[in-house]
Structure formats: structure tokens, C-alpha cells
Amino acid sequence: MRSRLLSLALAAAAVGMTGAAWSQSQEPIQPIVPPKQVDLGMVELGKKLFFDPRLSKSGFISCNSCHNLSMGGTDNIPTSIGDKWQQGPINAPTVLNSSLNFVQFWDGRAADLKAQAGGPIANPGEMAFSHTLAIGILESIPAYQRTFKKIFGKDRIDIDQVTAAIAEFEKTLVTPNSRFDQWLLGRADALTADELAGYKLFKESGCVACHNGPAVGGNSFQKMGIVQPYKATSPAEGRSAVTGKEIDRFSFKVPTLRNVELTYPYFHDGAANTLGEAVDIMGRLQLGKTFTKAENERIVAFLKTLTGDQPSFMLPILPPSSDATPRPNPFK
């Protein structure tokens, strides 16, 4: 207990706070707390659906294609590849910790994970299917039929059940235990002096004004290009596409910085390839501040401490189609 208190005091001192009254609750970033309760049956079903490319017209694209859980819950390309190799308009946001976002999609057009999950399936530029066709596929697969019936107690599968199961799985995709969270929770030696200096800069420069809370973002809309305009390589208009208001033009949901080391390239158009580049652009465009090379490196060092425990589960094995399952032809 004594050493824990000492660690806390040292950690607080290191970020320039008085040790006595310091506690994690005073930091603008909070540790990630895994969900206390999930429906395990729904999680297992949702995991299968998340990996199942039969929810796409081509039979080739699954949720995991663009929100790849081997790669930080993203596809690590500027904008995603959709049906027939269509170029998506926007960078795929990470699905990791997406349950912590106050709304879903860059423009917030979905209120929650369940509302989000149905979008890409029916988007002609993404999975290019329809909910009706996707349900038809699932109902033709005996093992899915049985599992849906067991969980939801209905004879027919519907899209609400599908998105509810995917959302329940996605709730488990949180990444606790990053070195930064360990430090927040009192392990003073979890961060190096440079990383702590980077965190101090991150707070003092104003980054933390938008990137705060457990997700270090994901809890407000902000204009991209406040001090200087941002020349996007993407046609996405942001929040105004939802509200129709000119004032919301180029306003986007602030992305989470959790696991940001893994979720390159950055910004809604994926135009920044490295963290150094992203920090530099953010500093100049959002804060009117040009970070020195040393400052930039320290902030990047801090950002890399936000990488948490990645999802850890067995590769799901999907139930086979039956003779009655419509077969996809991705070239028609």
C-alpha cells in the first residue's frame, strides 16, 4: 500500500501536479474499463457474423475486412475497398473501443453500434448487399437458424437480431491495460520520462480539449481545420451531411486515440501516414501551434503508450452454407 501511494505521488509529481490531492479522477483521460456484463451467446454469434463475408454481395467482404482485428480494428489503407474494388470516401475508423464513442461513423449518423452495424451491409459502395438478401443467406444456413432461434426465441431471423449480435460482440472489443492506463492506475514506472513529458505537452498544448475521456476522443464533433483550413483528399463533408447545416461543414467526430499506433493512416481521409505527420498537422491546423521536432517526438511517444491489450479470441469457424443458400458471384 505504501509503495502504491508513493508511486501515485511520484507519477503526479512527474506531470507537474502536487502529489497530495492527485488522483486518476483528476486526469482528463480515464482508464478503459471492460464491460461488466455481456450476453455471451450473442457475443459468439456476433463474432461469427463479424467475420462472415456472406453478409456482402460478393461473398468476399466481411466487417473484419475493413475493421481488421489483426490490425488495430482498421484496414490501414487511406480509404476502404468496397464491392468491385470501389474506393470508399472515408477512412475506416477503428472498431476497437467503438462502444465508447458517443455516436458512430465520422459524421455521427448512427446513434449507437447497433444502428451502425447495418449500414455497411447495405451500402452500395461497401458490402453492396441488402438486409433482405443478407437475412435470406442467414436463414438458409441451419447452424445460424438454430443459434438465432436459441438466442432470440423467434422463428425468423431479422436485421435487428443481426445488428444486436454484432454490436454485442463489438462491446467486447475494448483494449484495457495500455501502459498509459497502468500509469493512470498508479504504476509510476509504466511510462518513461519522455512519454510523461509528451503527455504534459498533450495537455498543455490543448490537444486534450478534444481528445479526452476513456477513449481519448470519440465524444464530440469538431471542425477539421480551425485555425488553418484542411485540404482534404476526400469529398466527405462531415456532420453537415447529417444536419444539413452549413456550420457543420467539415465537422467530424473526434476519433479515439486509443491504439493510434496501430490505426494509421490518420484523419477522415487517411492522408497522414505517420503519427509525427498527424501531430504536426493537428498542432498547426487545430491549435495554431508548430511543435518542435523534440516536442512532436515526445507527443508521439506518449500516444504510443495508448496501445492496449488487443482482442484475444479463437478464430471463429463459420457454419457452412446449405444447398439452399444463394451462391454469390462477385463478378456479376
Added chain:
Amino acid sequence: MRSRLLSLALAAAAVGMTGAAWSQSQEPIQPIVPPKQVDLGMVELGKKLFFDPRLSKSGFISCNSCHNLSMGGTDNIPTSIGDKWQQGPINAPTVLNSSLNFVQFWDGRAADLKAQAGGPIANPGEMAFSHTLAIGILESIPAYQRTFKKIFGKDRIDIDQVTAAIAEFEKTLVTPNSRFDQWLLGRADALTADELAGYKLFKESGCVACHNGPAVGGNSFQKMGIVQPYKATSPAEGRSAVTGKEIDRFSFKVPTLRNVELTYPYFHDGAANTLGEAVDIMGRLQLGKTFTKAENERIVAFLKTLTGDQPSFMLPILPPSSDATPRPNPFK
């Protein structure tokens, strides 16, 4: 012991053999035996490489895209989708039990898994990359650098190391313990009467002439369309593309029937959607035999007993790119 002998006798009797001298070694199909020894470090590295889309030009296609281990080691579409949504000329063969094949690819142009693994990476219609570019990517990723050096003891990564690691991982992708193997190993009640009748038909009709051994195939080339010609929807010529000999035209490696319930659609052109269809066509074209509906159903019932334990491992987490890693742009 007594009941085991009894089971064996009953099982033998059920397929029309005299009980006394029957043993599994007399059956034309042998149980799958998992590898006795693998290099675990190489397996773990190879697993990551198998799932890593950075081995493709687009950064989107990995080995697992077309040999999806959630779906029987195939993509369940007639012919695969390559870079820029190019239509592949041939059905992706399952990677499951591919270590049991006497040669690799439908036309046998690779002697073993190691020789095979480099092919798709550099094929302009598949991953569309080059070995040099792929190695450049891997060498720019610190965690890969360290792992390769630890395993192979060299300062530089080369394609031989990459394909050796992938091949070592693929050796683990065997599927023992199918109900048919349980029956072969003496569990008489592992198969139903219909399934056993199907196996008897499979043997007596001549299917077993080509589909035999532990992989139930994968150990010879045979012409597609012996009794009647096969009208393929694919331009693939088969073995003659390798030997240059007219006699090898439309000769293909006999595919394994292990897990065939999962590896639809069937044939080198993926033109048969269901097992029933495949059995019917094989009977007529290869054996000059038209199976009745009941016979067809029994053979299909037998074939479904060849589904073994699917690969069981944690989803691999890939090491992140560094600032020095070339970034893919799939739309250029």
C-alpha cells in the same frame, strides 16, 4: 478390448468385408495423422504472415483472403478475387490438409508448400506484389525484423524464410478426428447406416480409384472428363500448362475430399454449387455412371463425414508498420 474388437468386426461387416482379417490398413482411405513435430517459432511467424495483407500490393489481400480458415480454407466463390477485383482463372483449393498433397496448385506446378507460398504474392492477378517489395515491407517492421532474425539467424529477411515460415504454419492445418476417421479407428457407431452405405458405393463405383489415401485425393493427376467431356467455365488448361504436352490437357490434381462439405463450390472452375451436383457430374463424366437420387444422397452423406476438427488458434495480432514502411495505395 472385447467391445473394440466387436466394433471393428461390425464395422467391417457393414462395408461388406469379412470381419476376421479386417483392419484400417485395408481401407483405401487412411485417418489423418497430425504432424509429429513442427518448429513452433516458425509456425507462429508463418501464421502472422498468412494473415498479413501487407504481402499484397493493395495492402488488402492476405493468404487468408482466399484460403479463409474460418471457411474450410477456401473463399467459397467460384474463382477468387485478385488485386483490383480481377477475376481469377481457377477455384482456390483449400489450404486444409494441403501438406498431404503430392504437389501444389491444380496443375502441380509447385513441388511443395514452400514453393507454392511465393506464387500468389507475385502473381499480377492475385496479390500483385513482388517478392522484393514484400521483403521491403517486412524489413521495415521492427517486430518482424526481430522475429526473423531470432528464427533464421540472419541479418536480412529473404523470400525463402517467408515461404518456409508460411509452409510450416500450413503443416499445422490438418483436420483430424472427422467422424469417418473415428470410424476408421474403430468407433463403429461414428457413422450411420446411410453414411456407411455411401462409403460402400463410393468404393464400389470407382470414386475411390482417384480419391484415396489420408487426404481422399491430392495424390495424382487425372483428366477432367474421361467418359464424357467437361465443359469448363474456366480457361485453365491444367497440367499441360506445366508439361507442354497435349496429353496432359485438362488433367488436374485430384482435389482432397477432406472437409468437402465446407469447400463449395466444386471443381477447378467452381461450377458445381452443391455436393449432390458434384457427385452427379463426377459419376457421369469420370465413371460413366448415373447415380440414382438415393445413391447420390448416400454418397453425399458419406462425404460429409470427412469434415474434421478445424484449425483452432487465437486470431493473430500483426505487428504495426513503422514510419519507414511503404504505405499501400490500392487505387493506383
